[in-house]
Amino acid sequence: MIADGTTQSAPEGVLVTTTSASTQSAPVHEPRPPGPPPSGEFPESPAPPRPRRLPSPIRPGAFGAEDATILVGAAVSALCLVWIVFYQLTSLSGGLGFLICWYLAFLGLTWLGTAQVIERQVATDRVVAVVVVSAAALVIGIIIFIVAWVTYKAVPTIHWAALFTKDQKSFQLAESNALDHVGILHAVIGTFEQVLLAVAIGVPFAVATAIYLNEVRGFGSRTVRTVVTAMSGTPSVVAGVFIYSMLILTHVISYSGFAASLALVVILLPSVTRVVEEVLRVVPSGLREASQALGAPEWRTVWSVVLPTARSGVVTAVLLGIARIVGETAPLLFTAVGSQVLNLNPLSGDQGALPLVIWSDVRQPNAVLIDLAFQAAFVLMAFVLILFVLARIFSRPKGKGGKGRARPEEDDLMARFFVPIPIEESESR
Amino acid sequence: MTTTLPTAPTGPGHPQPFTGTRTLGEPGQIDAEGVCAWFGGRLVLETVNLTMEQSKVTALIGPSGCGKSTFLRILNRMHEVVPGAQLAGSVKLDGVDIYGPGQRAMETRRHIGMVFQKPNPFPAMTIAENVLAGLKFSRSTPGDKDDLVQEALTKAGLWNEVKDRLGELGGALSGGQQQRLCIARSLAVRPRVLLMDEPCSALDPTSTLRIEQTIKEIADEVTVVIVTHNMQQAQRVSDYCAFFLAAENQPGRVIEAGRTEMIFGEPTDQRTFDYVNGQFG
Known part of the structure; x- marks a missing residue:
């Protein structure tokens, strides 16, 4: 080691002598004023730094x-x-x-x-x-x-006054087949009642399932999650057949809007469950611990801390679920059947629905009915758009005076769910 | 040795729920006797005997992974929340084993509150609602909610800063204010012991000083047990100190415990001396 050190120190000494020799040669340039070393790299007057010129960069994004x-x-x-x-x-x-x-x-x-x-x-x-x-x-x-x-x-063919105030009765009775005498009131009411019932029945089950999967993590939650995931791939016509064969053919319930909403629940349940589960997962676990450390029972923690924290996400999940089922046609064919006249009672009798109006009227050899079908499609589309916009608004974090700390997890989550919205996408571009 | 939660009754005690036997709000004394802890069959804490004196601040110090936080969580039955966690020994609050039969974890946690490392006010609640959350959870109704909110926030040293915006969401506060809100939230249920798990490690020095001030102020009303990695903080706030250490592949143990001046001034164990003087490792 010592020998190494000495051998290494020798060239250093040589180096020192060379440098000292160069410093000795410095007095040759004696006329220069003392101060900063006389070197080209260090300008004598402190000039403002200039941005260094880079070799023209390749910027694939640049477009000229x-x-x-x-x-x-x-x-x-x-x-x-x-x-x-x-x-x-x-x-x-x-x-x-x-x-x-x-x-x-x-x-x-x-x-x-x-x-x-x-x-x-x-x-x-x-x-x-x-x-x-x-x-x-x-x-x-x-x-x-x-x-x-x-x-x-x-x-161009819409008669707004008639569209939402009249059903297709007059057409059926051949009194008048002009567009100012027929409307889709029966379908709007039918869809409204069916979706409302489906949400009223389905959402509590979906939220409860999500809580079971994420908060309780009880027996078989893994199996339940697999089943829910598989259920979300169920063809909607199968949901309709299921209700038809299990409840209508067995005379438990008759053809009605209620039967339709049960079929819609089968479709709504897995999609809402999965979204709510995702939303609950991003609630920080520290909040659950804090709640437990205050002496809260688990149900209290879920009810008073986890769900309120995830509230906007749950609302979004429900709105997305509604958007998912509002246009479903196949399950309604076996259950609500469809009707030309207004039926306010969802519990008995055939009931119209917007998708059913589109499905049945657009195939009719009648210009008025075809126009009506397109109007129903337009209303349905506008409704789904409104739901998405509402969901977008609800998914925004809110805090009083805009000072509320954003919940970044939820934002990310919503960003993930909102990628498929074309109109929002094109607006943001 | 290993017993699944809850442990069997120990000693000739006459375990009775401490509800009613004592009023809330009096500082309590905790005696940990022979406490061992396991995670999934692995022993992480071995035979801790420690007394946390009434109305005093006890600091638990030691390097990471030596079981301080585990021990702290055992003291208010938060340990059993972790899947696979087991323990042995007994923890007595004023002589009553909190793991004894008939003792409910929820009840225990109301008497022994906890403040966590990361400030965690409930984001969906306002500042006032956060303070009252513990009472809401236990369904007890305070005499006057406004008075209680003011009292708890004053004790936590936050009242003057937030008195005009009690209706704002808890998340709107700064990190240090959030942590003091969490302290106020814990104090509002009038616990007898307050456990603090590195309450300042996510905060800036100014906020840290405010919290330390708060700890000193509340110490005569509530027994404080604080886990800290900050030696100066332990010296500043605590009356008693316990040094935890886990040798390699060994469970954590209490190496030395006693008055803070003694632990920092003239420790009897060489390892304690090394640690408090920063000559660790």
């Missing part, structure tokens, strides 16, 4: 005129290329095939163009970006198209 030119050029040349190949060189035909070939050629030419003009790495990135953006645009485009088309078909 050049990039736009490349894209447009690629699109146009792809169009020409595919037109020549498709219709001139080969005898292919068909719009969809043309479109797909054009898109692929467009991608290829985009890559080539960008690689030529900018760089290969950017080219790959640009092609991926084009694929991602066009996929998103396709989805948003389809949804906007559906909404716009239904609106276009429905709104």
Whole structure:
């Protein structure tokens, strides 16, 4: 060790002598004023620091005129290329095939163009970006198209006064088949009652199940969770058949709005349960401990601490659940059956519903009924949209004076659930 | 040795629920006798005998993982909340074994309150509701709610800061204020003992000093047991001190306990000396 140290110290000494030699040579530049060392790296007057110039960075996200030119050029040349190949060189035909070939050629030419003009790495990135953006645009485009088309078909023919005040009785009695004499009041009332009953029956069960899964963690909760998950994949027609065969064929209950709401409960239960369970899971466990340390029994902890903390999330879960069942058609076919006239009593007799109006009227060889079906579709869509907006509002953390500490977990959760909303998405862009 | 919760009655005691036998609000004395704790069959705390004197502040010090917090949670039956937790020995509040037959955990926790490391006011409740939460849970109705809120918040040193915004949500307060709100919440049920599990470790120095001041002020009304990693804090606030240590692959034990001046001034054990002088490890 010592020998090593001495051998190492020797070159150091040499180094020192060299440095001292260089410092000795410093007096050559004696005329310079004393102060900061006379070096090019340290300017003598303290100049304000300048931003260092970086070599022009590759920013794949940057999109300028050049990039736009490349894209447009690629699109146009792809169009020409595919037109020549498709219709001139080969005898292919068909719009969809043309479109797909054009898109692929467009991608290829985009890559080539960008690689030529900018760089290969950017080219790959640009092609991926084009694929991602066009996929998103396709989805948003389809949804906007559906909404716009239904609106276009429905709104010009709507007689607002009749729509929500009349049923289809006059049409049935052949008194008048004009649109100002028929409406969907029976369906709106029917859907309203069925959904309300389904929520009244289903939500307490769903919340209780979620509490069992997340708070009680009792016997078989793992099995229950699996069953709930599997149930959420149940085809809705099966839910209808279930109620039909178990309750209606056995004469426990008759065809009615109530039977329909029972079928809707089968669909509502798993979806609300899963969302509420997620919401309860993000309630910090410290709150449960604090509550227990204050001497609260477990039911008190759940009732007074966990559920109030998760309240906005539970409300959101319920609203999303309503949005899920309000448009269900298949389970209603066996249960509420549908009706042309207003039936206020959900407990007995056939009852109309918005999805049933759409389902039955749009197939009728009658312009008035087809218009009515589109109007029902429009109302249904607007209703679902309102529910989503409400859910969005409720999911916002609230605190008085805006000072309330946000609950980031819940925000994240809601962000997860709200990704599929196309309209909100397009607004935020 | 290992007994599943709750432990069998020990001693010639005449275990009776302490409801009614004593009024709430008098400081109590805790005697831990032969306390051992297991998590899933692994012994983490071995034979702790410790007395927490009435109206005094007892600090539990020691490195991480030596069983201080486990011991603290045993003192108000929060230990048994953890799945797989077991214990042996007895914990007596004024002579009555809190693990004895007929003793309910909920009741015990009303007499022995707890403040946690991370401030955890109930976010869905207002400041006033937070203070009254314990009473709401036990369904007891105080004479005058407003008076009680003021009293508890004053004791916790928070009244002047929040008296004009009692209707705001508890989450709107700063971290230090939240922790004092949690102390007020625990004090509102008038416990006889208040357990504090590193109450200042998530707070800034100013808030820490406020909490320490609060601890000193409430000590004549409630016995305080505080777990802390901060030696200076232990010296500042406590009357008695217990040093916990767990050797490698060994359960935690109490190495030394006594008056704080003694533990910090002239400890009898070399390991205590090393720890309090920062020569640990």
